[in-house]
Amino acid sequence: MTSLTVSAFQVPPPRKVAAAAVAVQSSKEPPFSPVTPSTTATTSDFSTPSQIRQLHARLIKSGLPLSSSASALPLLRVAAVCALSSPSAFSYARQLFRVSDATVSETVLWNSHLNTLSSSPSPADALVLFSRLLFAGVPSDSFTLSFVLKACSRSPCALPLGRAVHGLVEKLGLRFDVFLLNTLVHMYASRGDTVAARLLFDVMPVKDVVTWNIMITHYTKSGEMVVARQLFDLMPERSVRSWTAMIAGYVQWKNPREALRLFREMELAGVKPNEVTVVAVLAACADLGELDLGKRMHEFAKQRSLHKNNVRVCNTLIDMYIKCGCVEMARHVFDAMDERTVVSWSAMIGGHAMHGEAEEALELFSRMRETGLEPNGVTFVGLLHACSHMGLLEEGRQFFRSMTEDHGIVPEIEHYGCMVDLLSRAGLLEEAREFIRKMPVKPNSVVWGALLGGAKVHKNMKIGEEAIQHLMVLDPLNDGYYVVLSNIYADAGQWEDVGKVRRMMKDRGLKKTPGWSTISLDGVVHEFVAGESDHPQTEEIYKRLDELLEKLRCRGYIPDTSAVLLDMDEKEKEHVLYRHSEKLAVVFGLMNTPQGTPIRIMKNLRVCSDCHVALKLISEVTNRAIIVRDRNRFHCFSHGSCSCRDYW
């Protein structure tokens, strides 16, 4: 007889009430259970003030008095959320509260709603509700203010209101409430008022570890790592979050070495990492190619069962393995994941692309589409890279069209860069130039650099000169472009122009960036810089390299001196090539690892053509896999050939 049929109230819920469903669904008791235990109604079925009144009326008719708090509280929850829609709905909710015998105070009731709204997708709703509470004279407590401050932190333009709440905190004598003051510091920091945040931090009579963490995190996020570190060094006690905030900051601001140094210090201090630390450390390992530590973090994640359950940990693991040259391990992690996001798919697609495995990248994309997951801009960067690295011209064009036509993604500068790269490498230099001319966004140095690269491969001096004109304006201090232009002239035997480029570099005070390569052995990173010889094993390395080059010459290796941008004779140029850092690092690896172990090298520049030929032959002569991560992609040398199939 009291069946509250859901169908009677079914209307499309307005946006504002979305939070109501969250509020009630997250509570332990099913909504309206005292009345209709079997109903599946949710608050979204009762979403307007008039529907609430109808529901109220039915409750009264059903004989269940509103004073029974078991039936009143769910109704009050709904009413309170509807209170946002108008002042009259707000008054109605307050009336409901007064006639009910709810066991909590009115402030507690509203606090609960403020809490829900402040962490909802539209935190400004909490501010609307708070203004109604203030206007109606409902008393606030420290909980009320902390929820409002949280909403201010998350709403743009809410700084003035946040300041007003700060005034209220003082007025209510709550300045010794550390919790509330922490929320205030966080509010100032997240609304960009560093000065106010720091001032409050400095004068706070009592601070706890959270206070320090908030301030440190703010500095790390704004790139003020030195200030963050000062606070970190000063703080009286540190939690795992303090360490993690600093480590993540160093990773974010491209100082992965310091991140790992601090991580080791953290381990020595006996602090156990959590999953966020794992993510940050893995990201540092990815940057540095630190496979050993990356594997150790993977083991740690397995012990804590993070290797399947935590998508972010898995995504970072995939990225780490890819950037350390272990695409198969990355794929292993990817395949074992229970749940994958667009980040997981994009990372794996991009990983296959970086390793020249275009087929796998494209196949993975088809599988991703089958799951119904929508790709994003990053997914397409990976796909376009796969196409350009492997010369899949038509597929690349198709993806570029499809990203806009089928997926509504507006191409960004990275996508244009990939397309110019794709066209230029394929030798369609005129088309690439036309493509740049028609681009709706201003071409950057990556775009012109791609055209220059194509001009070098296809020996097109005119287009190379055009590209360099733009590059000299966009990125005047980058020496790499001059080197490429000089290579183009050298290829054509125009030595006078080679000289001109050299003089141009000299006039601008540019020196060729020294190439370096690193190899990690038992957790120690060994760095080799072209031409430098301060490694303790230098003498032995050169001796072994000499022997190796002799073997290579027997197999037809002729040093390709065109990559050397110096005014010297051929013999001297050969000597420069001979000291290239990747050759030294590979020989060091051969000397210090057992036969059969792959050698993994990281390089700051692109592998030069001479080293590319040499490394192919070295892999054959020594029967070793050599994996080189250069600034663009991976080259996996094995049995005399390279995974890039010489297309790079």
Add this chain to the structure above:
DNA sequence: TTAGGGTTAG
């Protein structure tokens, strides 16, 4: 019923 750290393009 309140606060703080994390993933893909380079």
